[in-house]
Amino acid sequence: MECQASVPHGFRQPPPPRRKIAAPAIDNTPLSPLYCPSNTDEGDALLMADEREVLQNHNELRSRAVDCIHKLADVARQRHAIFTLNGMSMPRSTHLLDSASHLEKNEFTLAVVGEFSRGKSTLINVLLESHDLLPTSIKPTTAAITILRYGPIPKATVNFYSGEKTENISLEQLSEYVVADGLDGEPLRNRLTRKFAQLQAENKVDDLSYDDIDKEVKAHLESSQGVDGIREVDMWFPSPFLEDGIILVDTPGIGSVNPQHGEATRGFIHKADAVIFLINTDPVISASECNFLTFLKDYVNRFLFVVTKIDRYTDDEREESINYTRDTIVQHAGIPDPPIFPVSAKLATDGRKNNDGDMLRASGFPSFVKALNVFLIRERGQAFVRDHVMAAMGHLSDIRNSVQMELHSIQLSLGELQQKLDGTRPELEKARRTKNRIMSYIVDQERDIRELVLGSGNIDWMRISYVLREGIYEQIDGWDWDHLKQAADLVPISVRDFMSDRLQSKLDEISQRMTDVRNKVVGDSNLMVQEMNQSIGTQFIGLRIPSELDLHFEYDPRAFLADLKKVSTITVGSTLALTLGSVLLFGPAGAAVMLGGLLAGTGVHSVFRNRVKNELKEQLRQPLSDVVDTILNNINNEVITHLTDFRVRMDETLSNTIASVEDTLTSLEGQMSSAEFNTSDRLESLTQQKDVLDEVDTELSLIVGPGW
Known part of the structure; x- marks a missing residue:
């Protein structure tokens, strides 16, 4: 096997395939999904039981941190403490409550990237347990960046480059905005090929001019219809996968005929907490995918690679294909052990539809989602909690100093x-x-x-x-x-x-x-x-x-x-x-x-x-x-x-x-100086505040301590 297109001189060729390379281990630390597609198979429940530790630990630490920050905010409110932020004074309690609110939201941005027809929209539909949420086709269809968040009512808003927007679009209308034909340039390619075949049949190929081709391009652009002027689409959907703060971004395919799509995709990769990079091994990983990884090698430490449509292979063929893909990624992305997950949307959909736990497991989705969410927690979640805790400890120092000074004085x-x-x-x-x-x-x-x-x-x-x-x-x-x-x-x-x-x-x-x-x-x-x-x-x-x-x-x-x-x-x-x-x-x-x-x-x-x-x-x-x-x-x-x-x-x-x-x-x-001041009442209040602060101090220190 080899890349579909040759790689130019001076750029490395993907290595030849080899067999029997051990599959990369996910971390030995127990994995834990934020959400895994539901099924009633008891074996799946037992399989997942040991995988919950990381998530439970993360959520427990996050909950404890939020509780501490609320207690700290209450003491700050009692003391009428003021805090300066960006040159503006505000109640310190307000700032602390804002921090707790952000910590509770716990948002992660997850971008889904890949060439056309790799199955990005299908994968998202499977993750969200909605087989027809995003339009899918064997032809390239996604024509706009689509950002999915949790919401109790399914709806969408279309944002245009002009700054205008169309709100409260039903999901049934979505395809009118995010679907377009010819995004991979195939219609123009077919038009030019027909023109060339006609000249060849008439023995007039040498009469072809640059201006002739220019006319064909202009005629094609005039006749083309599709989505124009749309910057991105915001969607809200009541999926358990999104409920815990995941923001899922569906991007147009690599190589879109609209260069703004590539710009938007790179932008989301730049700010995403993690990137799912889809690869279809039939045909094999392409030259454009290799080039994409080479160009963005500074970002690949946040990539998870998903090989789609594995149901088409025997076990041996699957191993050979995945090994080849791994070697290619290693060579072009420069990472020694890329996290690769083979999945089948078809098996996942059928397994869920038929309540078949074995088929669902064979789809690879349960293992992938577990690894994905642990990746998010380790790469983003822990740092996110730690940042808020460290900021809270700064407020704690100020408030406690104030209490101690008053207690002494x-x-x-x-x-x-x-x-x-x-x-x-x-x-x-x-x-x-x-x-x-x-x-x-x-x-x-x-x-x-x-x-x-x-x-x-x-x-x-x-x-x-x-x-x-x-x-x-x-x-x-x-x-x-x-x-x-x-x-x-x-x-x-x-x-x-x-x-x-x-x-x-x-x-x-x-x-x-x-x-x-x-x-x-x-x-x-x-x-x-x-x-x-x-x-x-x-x-x-x-x-x-x-x-x-x-x-x-x-x-x-x-x-x-x-x-x-x-x-x-x-x-x-x-x-x-x-x-x-x-x-x-x-x-x-x-x-x-x-x-x-x-x-x-x-x-x-x-x-x-x-x-x-x-x-x-x-x-x-x-x-x-x-x-x-x-x-x-x-x-x-x-x-x-x-x-x-x-x-x-x-x-x-x-x-x-x-x-x-x-x-x-x-x-x-x-x-x-006030005649109404009561020393004993104030002393009691200060002692209570000190006890709360000591408790918060101990708890925050444990959260950021060696056990972190």
Whole structure:
């Protein structure tokens, strides 16, 4: 077996198939589905019993965290605590309740990607237990991004590129918006083939001109009907699979004649928590799929590969096909052990319809869904819970400090308290000045890092643009028809690889500078808090101010560097996609490429091929000239956004720490000055608050502790 289309010189061929390769193990840790298609087979229930641990653990931790945050919000409400976020003051309890609400929603975005007719819509229908929810066909049909969420009532909203929308569409009407013919270019290909056959029969092939092909393309476009102007479709459906926060995205096939579809698909891959990549091994994994994986190799760690239609194979044939697919993915995506799951939508549908547990298991869907949901929990869910817990621990520190300070001070006389306050306020002002210096340092570094990213330094970026363009031109000059058919894939891959090599040292330098800046800021902030703790602690014995700010600002330089590389990849795709799509899908060059090998041996063969190459080079001239600057600008935006977010979060953390002390002192002074103030009642209230906070502290520490 081999890929349907040859892979050009300089790009790796998929390896030959081999037998008896052990199937990849999913993790030895027990798997657990968020949802598995229902059946009444007792054996299936027993099989799944041991697989629930991960899900149950995740949901338990999430529930415990939500409960802790609610308790924390209640104490914050009792104390009328104020919190500053994005420069605006709000009740701290409101912010905490918002955090608990987001944690309860627990949303995951799951994109389904693959070539046309791989069974994406069918797979989604099986997952949602609705055989006709999304339109399916043996021909390519999906013409718009479709986003599915849980909703008690089935409905849909169509969003257009113009900004307009059509709401409350019934599912029966959906096909009017998401179905179109000819998305793979087959109608145009057939039209051109008929034209060529006619000329061949009349012995007039050498009379064929580029203008003739252009006319055929225009005639085809004028006669074509389909979905136009639709950006995406939002759907709501009452499926158990979606009920626990999964957002499922059905994408048009790779290679759609609408280049905006490819742009939207790449966009969802960029932000999805996981990607289901569908592969049909009959025929074998194609060259376009190989190219797609090569281009997006920075993202494949979040891919789950699903091999469809396994019911067509014997066991031996299935093993051989899956092994071949695995080897191909390893070679093109660069991952050593890709998670591959063979499934059969037909067996799953029949098994559910006939209440046949054996058939359902044979479909592969129960195992796949278990692995999918454990993947989501481990890749996204745990980090999601941890982020909210760590933020809650920051609020806990502020609130507990306030309670402890008040507990200590309430025993003082008003005169003693005012004396303590007079000694404390200068220290708070000193801390505020230190905080401002730290923020100014970050602002200065934003300017310096911008110069590091955009400044030429020792590298002549204009020269790189020239070398890139000439290198791509040289490749195109050496291409045959098979290469030209894959130009929409191969040009971005070449540009991405070229820029990756040239940018590596620059990205390493940026990442190191970011690490240095963050380390210095966190270190200076910790020192400021320690000094504040020492000075204020002499006024209020027992006061605890957080000295582990870095705990709430975890930073992984490798992850940041990987994000910068992804920016480069997505920029290359978006910069070149529309140009390549216009040349190869909506013009005579693309039509000539479709004819391709049919022109071999004719008098117009060389003329047409050179014309296509020249047109492709001409259309790529400006995008290739712009791509370096665009990548650098986008990387700069990513870096500045990252650093700005860090500055804002650090500013808010330090400001809220200082303000919490100041507000507590001011409030306490006002309370003790009031004739209605009752020390014993207030002491009882504070003791209750302290007990709740101690309980929350213990629980949150357990959630993020070694057992996490």
